[in-house]
Amino acid sequence: MxxxxxxxxxxxxxxxxxxxxxxxxxxxxxxxxxxxxxxxxxxxxxxxxxxxxxxxxxxxxxxxxxxxxxxxxxxxxxxxxxxxxxxxLLEGQPSMVIHKGHLVYDVLKQNRLDIDELQHMLRSKDVFSIEEVEYAILEADGEVSVLKKPEYQTPTIADLNLAPKPVKIGRVLISDGEIVWDNLKEASLNKTWLEEELHKQNVQSIEDVFYAEWQENQQKLFVALYHTKKKRQN
Known part of the structure; x- marks a missing residue:
C-alpha cells in the first residue's frame, strides 16, 4: 500500500x-x-x-x-x-517545395516528402490542386505555408474597393445548455433578450440549445440544437 x-x-x-x-x-x-x-x-x-x-x-x-x-x-x-x-541546427529551417508554380523535386527528396503527403498537406490548407499554388514552404515544424497564384486567391476588401468594417469576434452565449454569463455581460445583453431571440427561432428552452453564438457583425444569433437527445440530462 x-x-x-x-x-x-x-x-x-x-x-x-x-x-x-x-x-x-x-x-x-x-x-x-x-x-x-x-x-x-x-x-x-x-x-x-x-x-x-x-x-x-x-x-x-x-x-x-x-x-x-x-x-x-x-x-x-x-x-x-x-x-x-x-x-x-537545432530548430531546422524552412524549405521551398513549390517555387513559381513548379515542384522542387530535390527539396522534396531531401525532406523525404512524397507527392501524396504534399497533396494531403495542401488539402489541409484548402488547396485541392497543385496548379493553384505559386509558392509552398515546408516549415521547420512540419507544417506547409501556401501562397496561391493570383487568379486563385480570395479577393480582399482592398481589392474590391469596399469600405472596411470593424472586426468583431463572435461570442459564445450558450454552451451545452448553459448560459455563458461573462460573454453575455460583455456583449451588453441579458437573459430576457436571449430568450426572446431563441423564441424567434422556435426554441422554447435554453436547455435545448447545445451551442449559441452572438455574431455581432451580422447582428445575428447562431443556434445549434441537440439532435441526439430530446432533453438535456442532468
Missing part, C-alpha cells in the same frame, strides 16, 4: 512540476514541434517515467531531473536567440 501511495505522490508531483516547467518556458515549447522540441519532449517524458518506476527514485530526484532538463532547454533557447546560425 505504501508503494502505491509513493507512486501517487511522485506522479502528482511530476505532473505539477512539468506543468509549471511549460509555463515557465513559454507557449512556444508546445505551440509547434520542431525536431529539437520533439526530442526534448520524448527524453523528458522518459526521464520522468523511469523515475516514477524506479524504487530508489523519489520526489527530490524527479525534481532534479525536471529542473536540469528545463535548464538545458532554457539555455538552448538563449543560444538560438543570440546566435542565429544555431537555429538552423
Amino acid at each position: 505504501n508503494e502505491y501511495l509513493l507512486m501517487l505522490a511522485d506522479a502528482i508531483f511530476g505532473f505539477i512540476a512539468l506543468f509549471a516547467l511549460v509555463k515557465i518556458l513559454g507557449k512556444t515549447q508546445i505551440s509547434s514541434l520542431t525536431p529539437f522540441d520533439f526530442i526534448s519532449a520524448v527524453i523528458l517524458g522518459e526521464l520522468v517515467g523511469n523515475a516514477l518506476y524506479d524504487e530508489e527514485a523519489g520526489i527530490p530526484k524527479i525534481a532534479f531531473l525536471i529542473a536540469l532538463w528545463g535548464l538545458l532547454i532554457y539555455i538552448t533557447e538563449i543560444i538560438t536567440q543570440k546566435f542565429k546560425g544555431s537555429r538552423y
Whole structure:
C-alpha cells in the first residue's frame, strides 16, 4: 500500500512540476514541434517515467531531473536567440517545395516528402490542386505555408474597393445548455433578450440549445440544437 501511495505522490508531483516547467518556458515549447522540441519532449517524458518506476527514485530526484532538463532547454533557447546560425541546427529551417508554380523535386527528396503527403498537406490548407499554388514552404515544424497564384486567391476588401468594417469576434452565449454569463455581460445583453431571440427561432428552452453564438457583425444569433437527445440530462 505504501508503494502505491509513493507512486501517487511522485506522479502528482511530476505532473505539477512539468506543468509549471511549460509555463515557465513559454507557449512556444508546445505551440509547434520542431525536431529539437520533439526530442526534448520524448527524453523528458522518459526521464520522468523511469523515475516514477524506479524504487530508489523519489520526489527530490524527479525534481532534479525536471529542473536540469528545463535548464538545458532554457539555455538552448538563449543560444538560438543570440546566435542565429544555431537555429538552423537545432530548430531546422524552412524549405521551398513549390517555387513559381513548379515542384522542387530535390527539396522534396531531401525532406523525404512524397507527392501524396504534399497533396494531403495542401488539402489541409484548402488547396485541392497543385496548379493553384505559386509558392509552398515546408516549415521547420512540419507544417506547409501556401501562397496561391493570383487568379486563385480570395479577393480582399482592398481589392474590391469596399469600405472596411470593424472586426468583431463572435461570442459564445450558450454552451451545452448553459448560459455563458461573462460573454453575455460583455456583449451588453441579458437573459430576457436571449430568450426572446431563441423564441424567434422556435426554441422554447435554453436547455435545448447545445451551442449559441452572438455574431455581432451580422447582428445575428447562431443556434445549434441537440439532435441526439430530446432533453438535456442532468
